[in-house]
Amino acid sequence: MSGGANTAVLDAHGRPIPLSERGPASTWSMISFGFWLFLLSDIVIFASLFATYAVLSNATAGGPAGHDIFELKGVFIETCCLLASSFSCGLMLIAARRRQLQRFYVWAVVTWVLGAAFISLEVSEFSDLVAKGFGPSHSAFLSAFFTLVGTHGCHVSSGLLWLLVMMTQVATLGLRTTVVRRLFCFSLFWHALDLVWIGVFTIVYLGSLHV
Amino acid sequence: MSDTNSELEDEVSTNAKGYMAGLGLAILLTLASFGLARTHLVWGPGMPVLLAVLAIAQMGIHLVFFMHVNASEEGENTALALGFGIFIVFLVVFGSLVIMNNLSGFMPTMDQLMKMQR
Numbered sequence: 001m002s003g004g005a006n007t008a009v010l011d012a013h014g015r016p017i018p019l020s021e022r023g024p025a026s027t028w029s030m031i032s033f034g035f036w037l038f039l040l041s042d043i044v045i046f047a048s049l050f051a052t053y054a055v056l057s058n059a060t061a062g063g064p065a066g067h068d069i070f071e072l073k074g075v076f077i078e079t080c081c082l083l084a085s086s087f088s089c090g091l092m093l094i095a096a097r098r099r100q101l102q103r104f105y106v107w108a109v110v111t112w113v114l115g116a117a118f119i120s121l122e123v124s125e126f127s128d129l130v131a132k133g134f135g136p137s138h139s140a141f142l143s144a145f146f147t148l149v150g151t152h153g154c155h156v157s158s159g160l161l162w163l164l165v166m167m168t169q170v171a172t173l174g175l176r177t178t179v180v181r182r183l184f185c186f187s188l189f190w191h192a193l194d195l196v197w198i199g200v201f202t203i204v205y206l207g208s209l210h211v
Numbered sequence: 212m213s214d215t216n217s218e219l220e221d222e223v224s225t226n227a228k229g230y231m232a233g234l235g236l237a238i239l240l241t242l243a244s245f246g247l248a249r250t251h252l253v254w255g256p257g258m259p260v261l262l263a264v265l266a267i268a269q270m271g272i273h274l275v276f277f278m279h280v281n282a283s284e285e286g287e288n289t290a291l292a293l294g295f296g297i298f299i300v301f302l303v304v305f306g307s308l309v310i311m312n313n314l315s316g317f318m319p320t321m322d323q324l325m326k327m328q329r
Contacts, residue, residue, distance in 0.1 A: 036292050044300065051308065055307055079245075094227055191277040195270055195273050
Protein backbone atom coordinates (compact mmCIF):
# COMPACT_ATOMS: atom_id res chain seq x y z
CA MET A 1 0.00 0.00 0.00
CA SER A 2 2.82 2.35 0.79
CA GLY A 3 4.60 1.87 -2.52
CA GLY A 4 1.36 1.98 -4.48
CA ALA A 5 1.94 1.22 -8.13
CA ASN A 6 5.48 -0.09 -7.50
CA THR A 7 4.45 -3.05 -5.35
CA ALA A 8 2.08 -4.99 -7.61
CA VAL A 9 0.16 -7.85 -5.97
CA LEU A 10 0.88 -11.06 -7.92
CA ASP A 11 -1.27 -14.18 -8.35
CA ALA A 12 -0.02 -17.80 -8.28
CA HIS A 13 1.29 -17.50 -11.86
CA GLY A 14 3.20 -14.31 -11.15
CA ARG A 15 0.76 -12.08 -13.00
CA PRO A 16 -0.33 -8.82 -11.35
CA ILE A 17 -3.85 -8.89 -9.91
CA PRO A 18 -5.93 -5.86 -10.81
CA LEU A 19 -7.21 -3.75 -7.92
CA SER A 20 -10.82 -4.68 -8.69
CA GLU A 21 -10.12 -8.41 -8.20
CA ARG A 22 -8.28 -8.29 -4.88
CA GLY A 23 -11.35 -8.78 -2.69
CA PRO A 24 -12.80 -6.30 -0.21
CA ALA A 25 -10.73 -3.20 0.45
CA SER A 26 -9.26 -2.56 3.89
CA THR A 27 -11.29 -0.64 6.44
CA TRP A 28 -8.74 2.14 6.20
CA SER A 29 -9.23 2.62 2.42
CA MET A 30 -13.00 2.44 2.70
CA ILE A 31 -13.14 5.05 5.45
CA SER A 32 -10.82 7.48 3.72
CA PHE A 33 -12.61 7.07 0.37
CA GLY A 34 -16.05 7.47 1.94
CA PHE A 35 -14.94 10.60 3.72
CA TRP A 36 -13.57 11.95 0.44
CA LEU A 37 -17.00 11.52 -1.12
CA PHE A 38 -18.53 13.49 1.77
CA LEU A 39 -15.97 16.26 1.32
CA LEU A 40 -16.68 16.45 -2.40
CA SER A 41 -20.41 16.80 -1.76
CA ASP A 42 -19.59 19.57 0.68
CA ILE A 43 -17.45 21.26 -1.97
CA VAL A 44 -20.39 21.08 -4.40
CA ILE A 45 -22.47 23.01 -1.82
CA PHE A 46 -19.74 25.65 -1.68
CA ALA A 47 -19.57 25.74 -5.49
CA SER A 48 -23.26 26.66 -5.67
CA LEU A 49 -22.74 29.37 -3.04
CA PHE A 50 -19.74 30.70 -5.00
CA ALA A 51 -21.87 30.77 -8.16
CA THR A 52 -24.61 32.66 -6.29
CA TYR A 53 -22.06 35.15 -4.99
CA ALA A 54 -20.50 35.65 -8.43
CA VAL A 55 -23.91 36.30 -9.98
CA LEU A 56 -25.07 38.69 -7.23
CA SER A 57 -21.80 40.50 -6.43
CA ASN A 58 -22.84 43.56 -8.45
CA ALA A 59 -26.40 43.67 -7.10
CA THR A 60 -25.62 46.20 -4.39
CA ALA A 61 -29.04 47.94 -4.47
CA GLY A 62 -27.43 51.36 -4.03
CA GLY A 63 -25.55 50.13 -0.96
CA PRO A 64 -21.82 49.55 -0.57
CA ALA A 65 -19.83 47.35 -2.93
CA GLY A 66 -17.19 44.89 -1.78
CA HIS A 67 -14.23 47.26 -2.02
CA ASP A 68 -16.05 49.80 0.20
CA ILE A 69 -16.47 47.49 3.20
CA PHE A 70 -13.79 44.79 3.12
CA GLU A 71 -10.62 45.22 5.17
CA LEU A 72 -7.85 43.18 3.61
CA LYS A 73 -5.56 43.35 6.64
CA GLY A 74 -7.99 41.34 8.75
CA VAL A 75 -8.56 38.91 5.90
CA PHE A 76 -4.81 38.37 5.55
CA ILE A 77 -4.51 37.58 9.28
CA GLU A 78 -7.47 35.19 9.01
CA THR A 79 -5.77 33.47 6.05
CA CYS A 80 -2.53 33.09 8.01
CA CYS A 81 -4.40 31.63 11.01
CA LEU A 82 -6.17 29.05 8.88
CA LEU A 83 -3.04 28.08 6.94
CA ALA A 84 -0.97 27.70 10.13
CA SER A 85 -3.79 25.70 11.68
CA SER A 86 -3.86 23.40 8.64
CA PHE A 87 -0.13 22.81 9.05
CA SER A 88 -0.34 22.10 12.79
CA CYS A 89 -3.24 19.74 12.04
CA GLY A 90 -0.86 17.76 9.80
CA LEU A 91 1.72 17.59 12.59
CA MET A 92 -1.05 16.52 14.99
CA LEU A 93 -1.94 13.61 12.69
CA ILE A 94 1.71 12.55 12.42
CA ALA A 95 2.01 12.57 16.22
CA ALA A 96 -1.18 10.52 16.52
CA ARG A 97 0.11 7.95 14.02
CA ARG A 98 3.38 7.63 15.90
CA ARG A 99 1.36 7.29 19.14
CA GLN A 100 3.13 10.33 20.67
CA LEU A 101 0.48 11.43 23.13
CA GLN A 102 2.08 14.65 24.40
CA ARG A 103 2.92 15.96 20.96
CA PHE A 104 -0.57 15.10 19.81
CA TYR A 105 -2.07 17.27 22.56
CA VAL A 106 0.30 20.17 21.86
CA TRP A 107 -0.52 20.27 18.14
CA ALA A 108 -4.23 19.65 18.72
CA VAL A 109 -4.39 22.65 21.07
CA VAL A 110 -2.39 24.80 18.61
CA THR A 111 -4.78 23.79 15.81
CA TRP A 112 -7.81 24.58 17.95
CA VAL A 113 -6.51 27.97 19.11
CA LEU A 114 -5.65 29.07 15.55
CA GLY A 115 -9.05 27.94 14.30
CA ALA A 116 -10.75 29.80 17.16
CA ALA A 117 -8.72 32.93 16.32
CA PHE A 118 -9.97 32.68 12.73
CA ILE A 119 -13.59 32.39 13.88
CA SER A 120 -13.32 35.28 16.35
CA LEU A 121 -11.86 37.53 13.62
CA GLU A 122 -14.68 36.56 11.29
CA VAL A 123 -17.33 37.15 13.95
CA SER A 124 -15.91 40.62 14.70
CA GLU A 125 -15.88 41.42 10.96
CA PHE A 126 -19.52 40.34 10.64
CA SER A 127 -20.66 42.25 13.72
CA ASP A 128 -18.83 45.38 12.49
CA LEU A 129 -20.70 45.18 9.18
CA VAL A 130 -24.05 44.62 10.88
CA ALA A 131 -23.37 47.51 13.30
CA LYS A 132 -22.70 49.80 10.32
CA GLY A 133 -26.09 48.79 8.91
CA PHE A 134 -24.66 46.54 6.21
CA GLY A 135 -26.27 43.31 7.39
CA PRO A 136 -27.37 40.49 5.09
CA SER A 137 -30.77 42.12 4.48
CA HIS A 138 -29.21 45.27 2.97
CA SER A 139 -28.65 44.01 -0.57
CA ALA A 140 -28.48 40.82 -2.62
CA PHE A 141 -24.70 41.21 -2.68
CA LEU A 142 -24.52 41.27 1.13
CA SER A 143 -26.95 38.33 1.43
CA ALA A 144 -24.72 36.28 -0.87
CA PHE A 145 -21.59 37.41 0.99
CA PHE A 146 -22.93 36.50 4.44
CA THR A 147 -24.27 33.16 3.17
CA LEU A 148 -21.01 32.10 1.51
CA VAL A 149 -18.57 33.29 4.18
CA GLY A 150 -20.98 32.37 7.00
CA THR A 151 -21.37 28.80 5.72
CA HIS A 152 -17.59 28.45 5.70
CA GLY A 153 -17.48 29.88 9.23
CA CYS A 154 -20.12 27.37 10.37
CA HIS A 155 -18.00 24.57 8.94
CA VAL A 156 -14.91 25.81 10.80
CA SER A 157 -16.93 26.12 14.04
CA SER A 158 -18.20 22.56 13.71
CA GLY A 159 -14.62 21.49 13.01
CA LEU A 160 -13.58 23.11 16.31
CA LEU A 161 -16.34 21.17 18.08
CA TRP A 162 -15.21 17.97 16.38
CA LEU A 163 -11.61 18.57 17.46
CA LEU A 164 -12.76 19.00 21.09
CA VAL A 165 -14.64 15.69 20.83
CA MET A 166 -11.54 14.02 19.37
CA MET A 167 -9.33 15.33 22.18
CA THR A 168 -11.81 13.90 24.68
CA GLN A 169 -11.79 10.57 22.85
CA VAL A 170 -7.99 10.46 22.91
CA ALA A 171 -8.07 11.26 26.63
CA THR A 172 -10.55 8.46 27.38
CA LEU A 173 -9.81 5.81 24.73
CA GLY A 174 -6.16 6.58 23.97
CA LEU A 175 -4.65 6.63 20.47
CA ARG A 176 -6.20 3.34 19.36
CA THR A 177 -6.67 2.55 15.66
CA THR A 178 -10.30 3.67 15.42
CA VAL A 179 -9.50 7.00 17.09
CA VAL A 180 -6.54 7.61 14.76
CA ARG A 181 -8.81 6.89 11.77
CA ARG A 182 -11.26 9.50 13.01
CA LEU A 183 -8.39 11.95 13.46
CA PHE A 184 -7.39 11.25 9.85
CA CYS A 185 -10.93 12.13 8.71
CA PHE A 186 -10.82 15.29 10.82
CA SER A 187 -7.54 16.34 9.22
CA LEU A 188 -9.02 15.85 5.74
CA PHE A 189 -12.01 17.99 6.75
CA TRP A 190 -9.77 20.70 8.16
CA HIS A 191 -7.55 20.82 5.05
CA ALA A 192 -10.65 20.93 2.83
CA LEU A 193 -11.90 23.99 4.75
CA ASP A 194 -8.59 25.71 4.10
CA LEU A 195 -9.00 24.79 0.42
CA VAL A 196 -12.42 26.46 0.33
CA TRP A 197 -10.99 29.51 2.11
CA ILE A 198 -8.47 29.98 -0.74
CA GLY A 199 -11.49 30.38 -3.03
CA VAL A 200 -13.16 32.78 -0.57
CA PHE A 201 -10.23 35.15 -0.15
CA THR A 202 -9.45 35.12 -3.87
CA ILE A 203 -12.96 35.57 -5.25
CA VAL A 204 -14.68 37.55 -2.48
CA TYR A 205 -11.97 39.72 -0.94
CA LEU A 206 -9.19 40.12 -3.53
CA GLY A 207 -11.69 39.94 -6.40
CA SER A 208 -13.57 42.93 -4.96
CA LEU A 209 -10.55 45.14 -5.73
CA HIS A 210 -10.71 44.41 -9.44
CA VAL A 211 -14.34 44.47 -10.48
CA MET B 212 -5.09 -5.16 15.92
CA SER B 213 -1.39 -5.32 15.08
CA ASP B 214 -2.34 -6.01 11.46
CA THR B 215 -4.45 -2.90 11.09
CA ASN B 216 -1.83 -0.96 13.01
CA SER B 217 0.96 -1.68 10.55
CA GLU B 218 -1.44 -0.89 7.71
CA LEU B 219 -2.09 2.44 9.40
CA GLU B 220 1.58 3.30 9.68
CA ASP B 221 2.31 2.38 6.08
CA GLU B 222 -0.61 4.27 4.59
CA VAL B 223 1.07 7.64 4.20
CA SER B 224 4.62 8.54 5.02
CA THR B 225 4.65 9.81 8.58
CA ASN B 226 7.24 12.52 8.27
CA ALA B 227 6.72 16.24 8.42
CA LYS B 228 8.77 17.13 5.32
CA GLY B 229 5.77 17.07 2.98
CA TYR B 230 3.83 19.37 5.28
CA MET B 231 6.80 21.76 5.55
CA ALA B 232 7.14 21.93 1.75
CA GLY B 233 3.40 22.46 1.40
CA LEU B 234 3.38 25.21 4.02
CA GLY B 235 6.30 27.03 2.38
CA LEU B 236 4.73 26.95 -1.08
CA ALA B 237 1.31 27.94 0.26
CA ILE B 238 2.80 30.93 2.12
CA LEU B 239 4.60 32.06 -1.05
CA LEU B 240 1.43 31.85 -3.14
CA THR B 241 -0.71 33.60 -0.48
CA LEU B 242 1.78 36.45 -0.20
CA ALA B 243 1.93 36.69 -3.99
CA SER B 244 -1.83 37.01 -4.39
CA PHE B 245 -2.31 39.48 -1.51
CA GLY B 246 0.76 41.48 -2.59
CA LEU B 247 -0.08 41.67 -6.29
CA ALA B 248 -3.78 42.39 -5.76
CA ARG B 249 -2.96 45.68 -4.02
CA THR B 250 -0.47 46.93 -6.60
CA HIS B 251 -0.93 47.91 -10.22
CA LEU B 252 2.07 45.96 -11.45
CA VAL B 253 -0.18 43.82 -13.60
CA TRP B 254 -2.42 45.14 -16.36
CA GLY B 255 -5.91 45.60 -14.83
CA PRO B 256 -7.99 43.12 -16.85
CA GLY B 257 -5.26 40.50 -16.45
CA MET B 258 -5.45 40.60 -12.66
CA PRO B 259 -8.45 38.25 -12.19
CA VAL B 260 -6.71 35.68 -14.39
CA LEU B 261 -3.50 35.96 -12.36
CA LEU B 262 -5.41 35.66 -9.06
CA ALA B 263 -7.27 32.60 -10.40
CA VAL B 264 -4.01 30.96 -11.45
CA LEU B 265 -2.42 31.62 -8.03
CA ALA B 266 -5.53 30.27 -6.22
CA ILE B 267 -5.70 27.11 -8.33
CA ALA B 268 -1.97 26.53 -7.81
CA GLN B 269 -2.41 26.87 -4.04
CA MET B 270 -5.38 24.48 -4.06
CA GLY B 271 -3.22 21.98 -5.92
CA ILE B 272 -0.47 22.35 -3.30
CA HIS B 273 -2.99 21.71 -0.52
CA LEU B 274 -4.34 18.63 -2.29
CA VAL B 275 -0.92 17.10 -2.92
CA PHE B 276 1.02 18.03 0.23
CA PHE B 277 -1.72 18.17 2.88
CA MET B 278 -4.44 15.85 1.59
CA HIS B 279 -2.08 13.36 -0.11
CA VAL B 280 -3.76 13.03 -3.47
CA ASN B 281 -1.02 11.17 -5.37
CA ALA B 282 -0.34 8.49 -7.93
CA SER B 283 -0.54 5.54 -5.52
CA GLU B 284 -3.42 3.09 -5.91
CA GLU B 285 -5.19 4.65 -2.94
CA GLY B 286 -4.73 8.06 -4.50
CA GLU B 287 -6.19 6.80 -7.79
CA ASN B 288 -9.64 6.32 -6.25
CA THR B 289 -9.61 9.72 -4.60
CA ALA B 290 -8.26 11.39 -7.73
CA LEU B 291 -11.09 9.89 -9.80
CA ALA B 292 -13.68 11.14 -7.31
CA LEU B 293 -11.93 14.51 -7.19
CA GLY B 294 -12.02 14.76 -10.99
CA PHE B 295 -15.78 14.19 -10.95
CA GLY B 296 -16.14 16.76 -8.16
CA ILE B 297 -14.19 19.36 -10.13
CA PHE B 298 -16.38 18.63 -13.17
CA ILE B 299 -19.56 19.29 -11.14
CA VAL B 300 -18.06 22.45 -9.61
CA PHE B 301 -17.23 23.87 -13.06
CA LEU B 302 -20.68 22.96 -14.40
CA VAL B 303 -22.40 24.70 -11.48
CA VAL B 304 -20.21 27.82 -11.38
CA PHE B 305 -19.67 28.51 -15.08
CA GLY B 306 -23.14 27.29 -16.03
CA SER B 307 -24.74 29.73 -13.57
CA LEU B 308 -22.52 32.59 -14.71
CA VAL B 309 -23.20 32.04 -18.43
CA ILE B 310 -26.97 31.63 -17.96
CA MET B 311 -27.34 34.59 -15.61
CA ASN B 312 -25.21 36.86 -17.83
CA ASN B 313 -27.27 35.86 -20.82
CA LEU B 314 -30.51 36.57 -18.93
CA SER B 315 -29.35 39.97 -17.74
CA GLY B 316 -28.41 40.72 -21.36
CA PHE B 317 -32.07 40.18 -22.26
CA MET B 318 -33.30 42.38 -19.41
CA PRO B 319 -34.66 45.72 -20.61
CA THR B 320 -32.84 48.76 -19.27
CA MET B 321 -34.55 51.16 -16.89
CA ASP B 322 -35.41 53.56 -19.76
CA GLN B 323 -37.01 50.80 -21.80
CA LEU B 324 -38.99 49.64 -18.74
CA MET B 325 -40.35 53.15 -18.21
CA LYS B 326 -41.39 53.36 -21.87
CA MET B 327 -43.16 49.99 -21.62
CA GLN B 328 -45.21 51.22 -18.68
CA ARG B 329 -46.55 54.20 -20.56
